[in-house]
Amino acid sequence: MSLTYIAIQEKLEEKFGDQVSLFSTESGILSFESPAAQNLKVMQFLFDELGFTFLTDLCGVNYPDQQGAELVVVYHLHNFVENIRLRYSVAVPVAQPDVFTATKLFESANWMERETYDFYGINFVGHPNLKRILNVDEMDYFPLRKEFPLEDQTRIDKDDEMFGRG
Amino acid sequence: MEAHHNIVLPEGSIEKTTTTLNLGPTHPATHGVFQNIMEIDGERVVSTEQTVGFIHRAFEKLAERRNLYQITPITDRLNYCSSPINNMGWHIACERFLKVETPKRVDYLRIIIMELARISDHLICNSIDGVDTGAYTGFLYVMQYRELIYEIYEEVCGSRLTTNIGRIGGFERNFTNTAFTKLEKFLNEYPKVLQEFESLFTRNRIFMERTQGTGGISAARAMNYGFTGPNLRAAGVDYDVRVANPYSSYQDLDFTIPVGTTGDNYDRFLVRNAEMWQSLSIIKQAYEKVQSFKGTEAEIFHADVPEYYLPKKEDVYNNMEALIWHFKIIMGEVELPKGQIYSAVEGGNGELGFYLVSDGGRTPFRLHFRRPCFIYYQAYPELITGGMLSDAVVTMSSLNLIAGELDA
Numbered sequence: 329m330s331l332t333y334i335a336i337q338e339k340l341e342e343k344f345g346d347q348v349s350l351f352s353t354e355s356g357i358l359s360f361e362s363p364a365a366q367n368l369k370v371m372q373f374l375f376d377e378l379g380f381t382f383l384t385d386l387c388g389v390n391y392p393d394q395q396g397a398e399l400v401v402v403y404h405l406h407n408f409v410e411n412i413r414l415r416y417s418v419a420v421p422v423a424q425p426d427v428f429t430a431t432k433l434f435e436s437a438n439w440m441e442r443e444t445y446d447f448y449g450i451n452f453v454g455h456p457n458l459k460r461i462l463n464v465d466e467m468d469y470f471p472l473r474k475e476f477p478l479e480d481q482t483r484i485d486k487d488d489e490m491f492g493r494g
Numbered sequence: 495m496e497a498h499h500n501i502v503l504p505e506g507s508i509e510k511t512t513t514t515l516n517l518g519p520t521h522p523a524t525h526g527v528f529q530n531i532m533e534i535d536g537e538r539v540v541s542t543e544q545t546v547g548f549i550h551r552a553f554e555k556l557a558e559r560r561n562l563y564q565i566t567p568i569t570d571r572l573n574y575c576s577s578p579i580n581n582m583g584w585h586i587a588c589e590r591f592l593k594v595e596t597p598k599r600v601d602y603l604r605i606i607i608m609e610l611a612r613i614s615d616h617l618i619c620n621s622i623d624g625v626d627t628g629a630y631t632g633f634l635y636v637m638q639y640r641e642l643i644y645e646i647y648e649e650v651c652g653s654r655l656t657t658n659i660g661r662i663g664g665f666e667r668n669f670t671n672t673a674f675t676k677l678e679k680f681l682n683e684y685p686k687v688l689q690e691f692e693s694l695f696t697r698n699r700i701f702m703e704r705t706q707g708t709g710g711i712s713a714a715r716a717m718n719y720g721f722t723g724p725n726l727r728a729a730g731v732d733y734d735v736r737v738a739n740p741y742s743s744y745q746d747l748d749f750t751i752p753v754g755t756t757g758d759n760y761d762r763f764l765v766r767n768a769e770m771w772q773s774l775s776i777i778k779q780a781y782e783k784v785q786s787f788k789g790t791e792a793e794i795f796h797a798d799v800p801e802y803y804l805p806k807k808e809d810v811y812n813n814m815e816a817l818i819w820h821f822k823i824i825m826g827e828v829e830l831p832k833g834q835i836y837s838a839v840e841g842g843n844g845e846l847g848f849y850l851v852s853d854g855g856r857t858p859f860r861l862h863f864r865r866p867c868f869i870y871y872q873a874y875p876e877l878i879t880g881g882m883l884s885d886a887v888v889t890m891s892s893l894n895l896i897a898g899e900l901d902a
Contacts, residue, residue, distance in 0.1 A: 354833060355833055355836075356835075357836060382717055383720060384836075384864065385836070385862070390860075404849070408717070408733055413739075415834075415836065434718060435715075435720070436720025436872065439868065439871075439872045440720075447554070462902070463547065478556070478559050
């Protein structure tokens with residue numbers, strides 16, 4: 329009973345219709361998207377029906393050029409029995425970055441969602457303890473968003489004798 | 495009697511029956527920068543909250559302005575007890591992304607180095623386990639054998655702790671005969687030491703009583719908490735990236751995955767020890783395979799990827815093509831293909847993943863490290879609540895938490 333990417337895609341399409349889209353197997357892993365409001369239903373279905381009971385990774389990505397879908401949450405799920413990985417993503421607008429929390433399904437999502445909130449400001453609705461984790465609590469911006477560039481390496485206005493500038 | 499009025503206690507503190515204890519961030523028992531704000535009742539842990547991020551260095555942001563080869567030194571600083579695995583994991587991720595095929599000899603040489611790194615990682619973790627239960631001897635004794643491993647790294651790449659070993663496509667230079675001599679010395683001497691190390695701890699009454707039944711977790715909870723590596727296997731799940739998604743020709747070698755049953759500190763210790771024996775056998779097999787390459791085949795130490803692998807210096811001076819590539823690589827003018835990849839390797843403490851998103855620029859658009867101990871450290875309160883404070887310390891070291899990886 330080996331589970332194939334095609335079978336997964338068919339089952340998802342049968343259950344969710346056109347709510348799941350953009351299936352692709354580039355880079356050797358099945359990836360697809362759905363509207364952010366559907367994320368818990370999709371993951372619950374994957375968990376219960378298709379055996380994706382392990383959340384490998386959860387992270388955010390910022391695409392400033394995608395109007396209305398600037399922030400993306402990427403989930404990497406793993407079915408240990410069939411040894412299949414999935415990449416599932418949901419996109420939200422930067423103006424209202426609300427995504428339902430996956431902590432009810434996976435305990436491991438707790439800190440990964442806090443990290444994503446910390447760096448991208450994605451609001452995980454229903455999270456038990458949504459506060460900053462790696463950065464200081466007083467920080468008032470979300471540093472991994474593309475609007476915050478790294479320091480210009482050629483700048484000369486900084487007096488820093490110890491580290492070779494100035 | 496007047497003096498009493500000088501002491502202003504917070505409201506409710508007289509009625510409070512538990513004590514708040516700050517364990518860390520610089521407590522010697524935490525082996526790194528870990529802080530736990532614990533609520534303890536006598537010596538029992540009632541609840542705890544971990545604080546992480548003390549040595550956060552924004553690696554993911556830094557990586558967004560670096561070329562692929564400049565990211566390798568960043569990966570050194572994740573799990574610094576087994577840097578070569580991080581370096582090679584990153585190189586393997588890049589090679590998968592760029593669709594580069596590495597020669598078999600490179601794969602086997604990588605396996606040798608990665609398994610040496612795994613041994614040194616497990617060795618530190620297990621001997622620190624011993625230190626926390628009161629046996630310093632094992633730790634001091636095995637350090638000289640970790641030194642032998644570090645000498646091999648030194649011979650291959652020139653550095654010891656943060657190794658920056660290898661390049662995209664293979665190694666920067668071929669292994670010298672000295673490197674192989676040192677490897678043989680290690681393979682000859684280490685089994686006896688590991689045997690001694692095991693007989694010091696495995697049936698040691700004090701060690702068993704301190705570790706058995708403490709910090710345990712069931713397989714289902716461990717999976718839900720995202721455990722990977724020896725910690726998950728100690729709970730009884732036989733998941734190992736080397737077998738599930740083989741990389742670097744692990745499929746050519748014969749080895750078993752040790753598993754435990756209870757997921758407690760003792761099982762984690764046993765699983766790591768058993769893995770060290772497996773690693774030794776893997777190194778022997780890989781070394782045999784390396785030795786079977788003769789003549790020009792024995793000179794192969796990298797794949798042919800001129801866009802990412804620095805040419806030899808004499809070619810740079812005498813050959814126009816090589817000069818061009820040299821400049822393009824150093825100035826970071828090689829455009830990456832568009833796409834995404836998630837690539838994982840079995841690190842010292844779990845599945846180390848690299849999620850790379852490229853928009854066709856010269857640097858990654860987004861790079862995310864899946865750091866195993868960041869994910870499984872969440873379970874720490876569940877592991878220690880209700881137990882003794884001194885067991886919490888042992889549990890922390892037996893989880894193999896590495897601050898550099900946790901905080902990225």
